[in-house]
Amino acid sequence: MCNNALEVAVLGPLGTYSHEAAAKAFGSTAIYKAQKTIANVFSALSSDIPFGVVPEENSIFGGVIETFDFFRTPASTFVRGEVTLKVEHCLLVKSGTKLHEITRVMSHEQALGQCRQFIESNLPGIEVVKTKSTAAAAEALIDAPPNWAAICSSICVSLFPGLEILARGVQDENANFTRFYIIAHSSTTPLTYQLESHRHMKALMRVSSPECGSASSNMAHCFAMIQLPITRIDRRPSLDGIPFHNVYFIEVQKETQNHHDGDSFELWTKAVMLASSRVIEKGWRSAVVGIW
Numbered sequence: 001m002c003n004n005a006l007e008v009a010v011l012g013p014l015g016t017y018s019h020e021a022a023a024k025a026f027g028s029t030a031i032y033k034a035q036k037t038i039a040n041v042f043s044a045l046s047s048d049i050p051f052g053v054v055p056e057e058n059s060i061f062g063g064v065i066e067t068f069d070f071f072r073t074p075a076s077t078f079v080r081g082e083v084t085l086k087v088e089h090c091l092l093v094k095s096g097t098k099l100h101e102i103t104r105v106m107s108h109e110q111a112l113g114q115c116r117q118f119i120e121s122n123l124p125g126i127e128v129v130k131t132k133s134t135a136a137a138a139e140a141l142i143d144a145p146p147n148w149a150a151i152c153s154s155i156c157v158s159l160f161p162g163l164e165i166l167a168r169g170v171q172d173e174n175a176n177f178t179r180f181y182i183i184a185h186s187s188t189t190p191l192t193y194q195l196e197s198h199r200h201m202k203a204l205m206r207v208s209s210p211e212c213g214s215a216s217s218n219m220a221h222c223f224a225m226i227q228l229p230i231t232r233i234d235r236r237p238s239l240d241g242i243p244f245h246n247v248y249f250i251e252v253q254k255e256t257q258n259h260h261d262g263d264s265f266e267l268w269t270k271a272v273m274l275a276s277s278r279v280i281e282k283g284w285r286s287a288v289v290g291i292w
């Protein structure tokens with residue numbers, strides 16, 4: 001840690017939406033440590049870099065697979081909060097390039113997915129290239145031929161020299177939001193950002209059935225044991241060697257919005273841990289991978 005300023009890992013280079021979301025939660029005094037991939041954001045966490053911010057879900061394109069894939073395997077990383085960001089994509093080019101001259105567009109696959117209609121209607125048949133992040137696409141323009149373009153945040157035009165915004169709001173829906181998880185090095189890392197005081201408390205559970213095809217693998221049995229409001233379910237292959245065996249990521253939330261004080265958070269933590277034990281008693285695997 002440098003001068004005791006809090007260090008937060010984000011997908012880099014600086015100028016990504018992950019960076020913007022992190023700044024919304026941790027403010028301007030934190031030091032943002034840019035990582036090349038979302039997986040690197042997870043692996044960068046340590047006692048020196050206690051927090052990270054990773055995209056989890058977009059309102060147009062859906063879940064961010066790389067984030068859920070990390071949570072498939074046991075690790076100490078723990079979700080301790082969330083931030084939602086309105087995402088307004090821009091088409092950036094080298095200054096002077098016209099729309100009809102563009103031959104290649106680059107961006108993160110999530111952003112390309114959110115701008116599919118714009119690309120099909122305005123840039124038909126051009127080469128579409130995935131980059132590690134939206135800001136990485138903008139950065140790549142610096143040394144690129146003049147007819148390449150990037151889809152990214154408007155912030156990138158002031159971070160990388162020689163670029164201009166050719167179009168704004170190029171996402172397929174005006175209402176385009178991405179939700180990010182605030183991840184911590186461990187479940188006990190002290191929280192150093194301001195949680196909204198009135199909000200639903202939430203938790204993320206990872207569950208999987210013991211064996212494929214057995215009566216006990218009926219998901220309904222598992223869900224019935226949770227007995228907490230389930231607000232979201234994601235599914236990924238379990239990678240445990242059994243084809244089509246899955247892990248489920250279940251987000252639960254407290255029924256009522258509570259003032260977020262220590263006592264109510266402790267009660268919520270107990271309720272979530274009990275839900276997880278009930279799932280285990282039913283013969284399923286269960287782990288709590290976040291409470292906030």
Ligand SMILES: O=C(O)C(=O)C[C@]1(C(=O)O)C=C[C@@H](O)C=C1
Binds near residue numbers: 108
């Ligand atoms: O590339 C970035 O700017 C990111 O922070 C990643 C990411 C994502 O993976 O969802 C974040 C927000 C937008 O939805 C597009 C890309």
